[in-house]
Amino acid sequence: MSIRHAILGFLxxxxxxGYELKKLFSDALTFHWSGNNNQIYGTLVxxxxxxxxxxxxxxxxxxxxRKLYSITAKGREELRAWLLSEPVLPALRSMAHIQLAWADxxxxxxxxxxxxxxxxxxxxxxxxxxxxxxxxxxxxxGHEAARGAAGxxxxxxxxxxxxxxxxxxxxxIDENNLAFYDRELxxxxxxxxxxxxxxxx
Amino acid sequence: MSIRHAILGFLxxxxxxGYELKKLFSDALTFHWSGNNNQIYGTLVxxxxxxxxxxxxxxxxxxxxRKLYSITAKGREELRAWLLSEPVLPALRSMAHIQLAWADxxxxxxxxxxxxxxxxxxxxxxxxxxxxxxxxxxxxxGHEAARGAAGxxxxxxxxxxxxxxxxxxxxxIDENNLAFYDRELxxxxxxxxxxxxxxxx
DNA sequence: CAAAGCATGTAAGCAGTTACATGATTGT
DNA sequence: ACAATCATGTAACTGCTTACATGCTTTG
Numbered sequence: 456m457s458i459r460h461a462i463l464g465f466l467x468x469x470x471x472x473g474y475e476l477k478k479l480f481s482d483a484l485t486f487h488w489s490g491n492n493n494q495i496y497g498t499l500v501x502x503x504x505x506x507x508x509x510x511x512x513x514x515x516x517x518x519x520x521r522k523l524y525s526i527t528a529k530g531r532e533e534l535r536a537w538l539l540s541e542p543v544l545p546a547l548r549s550m551a552h553i554q555l556a557w558a559d560x561x562x563x564x565x566x567x568x569x570x571x572x573x574x575x576x577x578x579x580x581x582x583x584x585x586x587x588x589x590x591x592x593x594x595x596x597g598h599e600a601a602r603g604a605a606g607x608x609x610x611x612x613x614x615x616x617x618x619x620x621x622x623x624x625x626x627x628i629d630e631n632n633l634a635f636y637d638r639e640l641x642x643x644x645x646x647x648x649x650x651x652x653x654x655x656x
Numbered sequence: 657m658s659i660r661h662a663i664l665g666f667l668x669x670x671x672x673x674g675y676e677l678k679k680l681f682s683d684a685l686t687f688h689w690s691g692n693n694n695q696i697y698g699t700l701v702x703x704x705x706x707x708x709x710x711x712x713x714x715x716x717x718x719x720x721x722r723k724l725y726s727i728t729a730k731g732r733e734e735l736r737a738w739l740l741s742e743p744v745l746p747a748l749r750s751m752a753h754i755q756l757a758w759a760d761x762x763x764x765x766x767x768x769x770x771x772x773x774x775x776x777x778x779x780x781x782x783x784x785x786x787x788x789x790x791x792x793x794x795x796x797x798g799h800e801a802a803r804g805a806a807g808x809x810x811x812x813x814x815x816x817x818x819x820x821x822x823x824x825x826x827x828x829i830d831e832n833n834l835a836f837y838d839r840e841l842x843x844x845x846x847x848x849x850x851x852x853x854x855x856x857x
Numbered sequence: 858c859a860a861a862g863c864a865t866g867t868a869a870g871c872a873g874t875t876a877c878a879t880g881a882t883t884g885t
Numbered sequence: 886a887c888a889a890t891c892a893t894g895t896a897a898c899t900g901c902t903t904a905c906a907t908g909c910t911t912t913g
Binding site: 657658659689690692694695718719720 | 871872873874875876879880881882883
Binding site for chain 1: 862863864865866867868
């Protein structure tokens with residue numbers, strides 16, 4: 456399980472409900488998870504079974520009861536152990552690249568259209584990343600993911616004080632995301648130009 | 657299904673057996689699939705059920721019978737339709753980044769060790785990519801994936817002639833792969849230096 | 858009155874992984 | 886003797902996805 460550690464990470468800041476965690480994940484552009492119920496709630500059940508989190512059920516008048524999950528000492532140990540474990544290299548498996556790999560089945564115009572479509576999508580993504588990075592830089596305190604209801608909870612006094620180091624890391628990850636798509640965009644443009652140049656020598 | 661189109665792509669060059677396709681995938685650093693049996697053989701069954709490939713069983717004296725798969729007109733249509741479809745943006749979901757995101761739980765030394773480990777792995781990966789790119793550039797004719805038994809089959813006269821455009825694309829994908837890890841390496845080094853700088857101001 | 862928010866959960870499925878199973882043959 | 890190659894396939898599992906189900910409240 457992979458999201459398990461990310462959930463423990465959020466819970467290391469402060470207690471959250473499943474619903475809040477779900478928002479945290481689906482709002483966080485930084486690491487794009489769908490934040491679907493099945494995984495969040497299922498993982499929380501597993502974490503509770505393993506004693507990594509404790510549950511406090513809060514009855515509410517006007518809303519359904521909420522289960523507030525807190526990380527336990529055991530959970531912190533697990534998180535720490537994972538943080539100290541060997542990082543795993545990310546795999547770059549892009550279906551768009553596979554598409555290009557056999558684009559020789561396409562005409563020059565069709566290949567150009569394919570690259571154009573990819574380029575446009577990348578441009579949009581770059582804009583989104585830039586906006587997200589700008590907002591985090593402007594917002595100062597709040598994590599990218601920490602907006603909306605859950606965000607308010609994070610920003611209020613009960614949340615752990617953020618160190619300069621953590622701020623540096625989160626900003627770096629944002630920049631990395633942006634640079635990833637930006638580089639891919641530049642690569643696509645170069646490839647497109649080179650492919651076009653082959654047509655008229 | 658995702659590998660389905662990649663299999664159709666290989667079969668658009670020339671017929672292959674499941675065993676050869678498996679090697680093609682596990683050897684191809686370009687798009688790193690495990691090339692496991694379950695997926696290859698299962699997908700081939702599905703492709704045959706859908707009439708996208710035809711099977712020729714070849715009895716052999718000294719080796720088990722082999723099923724040689726050829727792409728059909730229907731299969732070519734499916735491949736072409738997919739090639740013309742909207743490319744999907746790759747997602748950058750790196751567990752190492754998630755690890756870093758909560759690295760504030762670690763001491764300065766521990767964070768540095770984590771970044772060092774990541775850096776070393778990236779260095780090794782960059783060397784591998786560089787080697788792969790160099791070999792393809794030197795080999796000229798052969799695709800990265802097209803070595804070993806299946807490679808011989810690809811290189812012999814029955815394989816489709818490769819265009820300058822296809823060569824350009826495959827080389828570009830190799831360079832993209834290399835640049836991806838290279839950029840990640842540079843990013844890691846910068847982050848490491850910045851984190852270290854925070855310690856002694 | 859409809860849409861969105863709060864809050865929990867289940868069902869079904871896809872894509873991918875490692876590992877197991879068989880059995881002859883060829884190379885070290 | 887042991888390992889690798891040739892060649893097929895199965896089993897069990899992980900991680901993730903969309904969509905469904907319920908039901909009450911607040912906002913537009």
